[in-house]
Amino acid sequence: xxxxxxxxxxxxxxxxxxxxxxxxxxxxxxxxxGSKHNAKEIPFAKYHCEQLGIKHLVIPLPFVNxxxxxxxxxxxxxxxxxxxxxxxxxSTVVPFRNGIMLSIAVGIAESCGLTHVCIANHxxxxxxxxxxxxxxxxxxxxxxxxxxxxxVSVEAPYTHVAKIDIVRIGQQLGIDYAATWSCYKGRxxxxxxxxxxxxxxxxxxxxxxxxxxxxxx
Amino acid sequence: xxxxxxxxxxxxxxxxxxxxxxxxxxxxxxxxxGSKHNAKEIPFAKYHCEQLGIKHLVIPLPFVNxxxxxxxxxxxxxxxxxxxxxxxxxSTVVPFRNGIMLSIAVGIAESCGLTHVCIANHxxxxxxxxxxxxxxxxxxxxxxxxxxxxxVSVEAPYTHVAKIDIVRIGQQLGIDYAATWSCYKGRxxxxxxxxxxxxxxxxxxxxxxxxxxxxxx
Numbered sequence: 348x349x350x351x352x353x354x355x356x357x358x359x360x361x362x363x364x365x366x367x368x369x370x371x372x373x374x375x376x377x378x379x380x381g382s383k384h385n386a387k388e389i390p391f392a393k394y395h396c397e398q399l400g401i402k403h404l405v406i407p408l409p410f411v412n413x414x415x416x417x418x419x420x421x422x423x424x425x426x427x428x429x430x431x432x433x434x435x436x437x438s439t440v441v442p443f444r445n446g447i448m449l450s451i452a453v454g455i456a457e458s459c460g461l462t463h464v465c466i467a468n469h470x471x472x473x474x475x476x477x478x479x480x481x482x483x484x485x486x487x488x489x490x491x492x493x494x495x496x497x498x499v500s501v502e503a504p505y506t507h508v509a510k511i512d513i514v515r516i517g518q519q520l521g522i523d524y525a526a527t528w529s530c531y532k533g534r535x536x537x538x539x540x541x542x543x544x545x546x547x548x549x550x551x552x553x554x555x556x557x558x559x560x561x562x563x564x
Numbered sequence: 565x566x567x568x569x570x571x572x573x574x575x576x577x578x579x580x581x582x583x584x585x586x587x588x589x590x591x592x593x594x595x596x597x598g599s600k601h602n603a604k605e606i607p608f609a610k611y612h613c614e615q616l617g618i619k620h621l622v623i624p625l626p627f628v629n630x631x632x633x634x635x636x637x638x639x640x641x642x643x644x645x646x647x648x649x650x651x652x653x654x655s656t657v658v659p660f661r662n663g664i665m666l667s668i669a670v671g672i673a674e675s676c677g678l679t680h681v682c683i684a685n686h687x688x689x690x691x692x693x694x695x696x697x698x699x700x701x702x703x704x705x706x707x708x709x710x711x712x713x714x715x716v717s718v719e720a721p722y723t724h725v726a727k728i729d730i731v732r733i734g735q736q737l738g739i740d741y742a743a744t745w746s747c748y749k750g751r752x753x754x755x756x757x758x759x760x761x762x763x764x765x766x767x768x769x770x771x772x773x774x775x776x777x778x779x780x781x
Contacts, residue, residue, distance in 0.1 A: 404631065410623045410668070416675040437713075442674035446667040446711050450660055451627070457659035458633040478711035486706035493703055494663050494695035496654075 357388035360467035381412025384533030431542035574605035577684035598629025601750030648759035
């Protein structure tokens with residue numbers, strides 16, 4: 348039964364969840380919130396929805412780049428390099444981004460009579476991103492359920508799943524991870540050095556996937 | 565101490581809260597989500613912020629009118645007439661609107677180092693608007709606190725306060741309610757017949773306020 352909306356960035360995690368739950372997903376929503384890498388990741392979100400025949404919306408949120416503080420944003424500082432869980436990565440937090448994306452998706456879900464909203468936050472996100480932790484997800488699900496007539500729920504099945512295990516799920520589903528985007532710098536090719544690139548390389552390597560992503564030299 | 569963001573529509577309730585908490589409010593945010601009455605109410609929000617010397621932002625959310633179902637929206641059906649708590653008023657619900665506005669305000673608050681977000685939902689809203697009830701507010705406050713580094717909290721001091729008592733607070737503060745907007749139809753003058761007009765007239769009359777609002781004949 349198609350009863351779900353998914354928040355789809357075009358990265359490894361949400362693309363995996365899109366394929367894993369394709370039978371339940373009626374609508375995928377991507378948000379262009381003015382990050383340096385939105386223009387690189389959203390075309391992959393669109394591509395996978397086309398492959399699966401799932402309706403896809405792109406919602407611009409220009410006020411985030413206007414008023415929020417984060418190195419991830421176009422008007423923000425340089426993206427830090429290093430490991431994904433390093434303290435320096437805190438500058439990449441976009442305050443309450445998942446709260447905003449989930450709330451909009453919940454409103455669209457209720458407008459369409461869809462009872463579930465899925466998001467692909469994962470265990471490796473917890474160190475740096477407070478709006479990826481189980482306590483936040485539980486509270487948002489309570490807010491969604493109590494704040495809608497049809498009691499929309501938030502589902503975040505990878506909250507306690509490591510990146511390597513997400514990649515293994517995708518491997519079984521035959522997902523081509525070269526058709527996903529991770530790099531926060533959003534340049535022509537993945538930089539290979541920022542936290543999310545390092546995490547991507549580690550997971551694909553550990554899973555034994557032939558990584559055909561092009562990285563900067 | 566100026567540590568708060570307020571969600572300010574330009575209606576009776578949020579304008580009263582603006583004056584009551586003026587000493588704590590660093591920033592007021594209005595949302596233009598494509599309702600029939602946004603263009604009438606937002607200038608009053610701006611006016612009161614100017615009176616009080618409080619910074620005011622207007623954030624457009626055009627995707628709401630594009631993708632959401634509600635008679636409140638420009639592309640929605642006609643606004644129903646009758647009492648504010650009538651079942652017919654359900655068509656005016658904009659799904660999860662308060663969740664969306666609160667989430668954006670929480671992100672801005674954290675970006676500015678402000679620890680509180682205020683919203684002026686009141687006791688009379690509960691019958692029709694699920695995202696005005698105490699359970700929703702508590703869940704959103706938990707989400708805001710757990711999803712931010714500075715543990716932003718949501719404050720909704722009128723959740724259990726009746727409209728008449730809000731108006732009495734404003735009366736003591738000397739607020740000019742003619743400089744507020746309620747009518748959902750958003751025409752030149754207040755219609756005097758839709759749910760929120762009926763509620764407005766009842767509260768101002770019961771409080772013994774000389775209501776100088778111009779209503780349609």
